[in-house]
Amino acid sequence: MQFNGLSLEQAPPISAPLRFYLTAPLFAILAGVLTLLSDVSVLQSRYSIDAIVITHAITIGFMSFVMLGSLTQMLPVLAGVKMYRVDFITKISHLFLVFGTLFMLIGLKFEMALFNAIAIILLASGFLAMIIVIFMAIKKVKNFTPTVRGMSVSLVFALFSVLMGFFLLFSYIEPEMALYRNIVANTHSVWAIFGFAGVLIVGVTFQVLPMFYVAPKFKDFYQKRVVLFISFSLILWMITSLFFQTYSVAAKLWIVIFFASFAIVFLQKIKNRKRKISDITLLYYKASTIFLALGSLFWIIDEFYLSEHIVVVSILIGGFILSIMIGMLYKIVPFLIWFHLNAMGYMSIPTMNEMIDKKLAMTQFTLFIASLMGFILSYYFNAYLSIFAMAFIISMVILQYNIITAVLIYKRVKKTKPDFDMSAFA
């Protein structure tokens, strides 16, 4: 039986998750700036280089960073296991991933093969180190809950999405491979979004929502089976889109049914929660369920329009993932800061609500939602894209500011003398 998660001094250092959380908004800001500078007509094609660059600033730079940061924090608490040399591994991986992403974005944008090659090496080292170490930790888990199962399945999809990503990036170095690009990109994108991010979110929500909002638990059958069904549908999607293109709609329908049902169940649980309090995280959660339901619906409808509106579907599904992540950041960052300070013996710490300005968080939320709706609108009415790109940039600058403010409180309090000497507990 593992007890590592019970012990404070063996919990990951606060810098492990914070490192990822602090850089994530920077990449979102970068994505916003790139959108602002891009030609609207180019962005309307999902296969244009500009669209790929912006997408990956968000998916790798923001989403995967938040997920990796959260996994380091969640493994001890949700699974009771500790990552091998967590401090060292996160430090190195984070560095590799930051530079790997930057090299990739520059390499793609300016067609620089050398940059792409360096990006493959850096991203491979960063991602694989994290994935392997997390797998090693999960192998030690004794109590395999649906959440732990969700985490493991999500990591398998992460691994394959990342490997496909390397192949795709390689296709920009070696033009002969470009022939297979679109077909691999199809599975790569769907597995990364629905498999890596989607399954992780579903798995974690099972546990986190009933806990933090005293909401009704998800049904046992649902908890046990939904990840399996989603995985099956994602594999079916790969097979059909590779070999039986005409039937891929069936797999798509499966994926959509499970995610749309999750969105509805999630919203229902929020509605029936016993803890009636409403906060910024809950607003984000609600928004995410709406984005997911609409995104799933549009994805299927788009089938009849030969994927003409796939960019809109991507914005909606992106909205689902970003919303749930930002909502979680607003909760986890202040708590971690309180938790670590308290563990060091500080008693008079600002409360969680005092660490992040509520009004600023609300402004950030409003701008974020407005910008996403604006991006959808801009797909049909090109003239307004720059306004909404600006709104998105400002919302991400505020998010960055909100996280930094909380971290600065941590630094400030840490400089003072603790109220109690906690060395006896160490």
Place this chain on the structure above:
Amino acid sequence: MSSIKEYLSHDHTRCDELFAKMEDSASKSLSDAKESYEEFAKATERHFQMEERVMFVEFEAKTGMTEGPTAMMRHEHAQMRSLAKQMSEALEAGDKDKFFGLSETLMILMQQHNMKEEQMLYTMAQQHLSAEAPRVVDMMESMIVE
């Protein structure tokens, strides 16, 4: 007869519900929330003592682990008691922001704590104390809070 794990996990749910009720009444009027705060604080204190004075003691005697998980759980109980006390001070002072800031922190701390107990410690206790489980549950049930 329920197992140690079922009995204490069920009590966690009860405390969570009292917590939600307390917050709900505090959001309407802070001065009216004192009663529901007391109800929550009493239930939580009883839960802590059932563990500290009965279950942990039995567990430690059986396994010989006094510096292990139970020590950490006792430490977290102390953290939560301190937060609950600060909440009662915020209630007295009529400081709504402070109250909800503290309750938010307590909620997350409590949930992390409960999860560690339910997924690890209770399972372990149930395994080690399976023969004595009915007696341990009886003792917790009839314990008088100090």
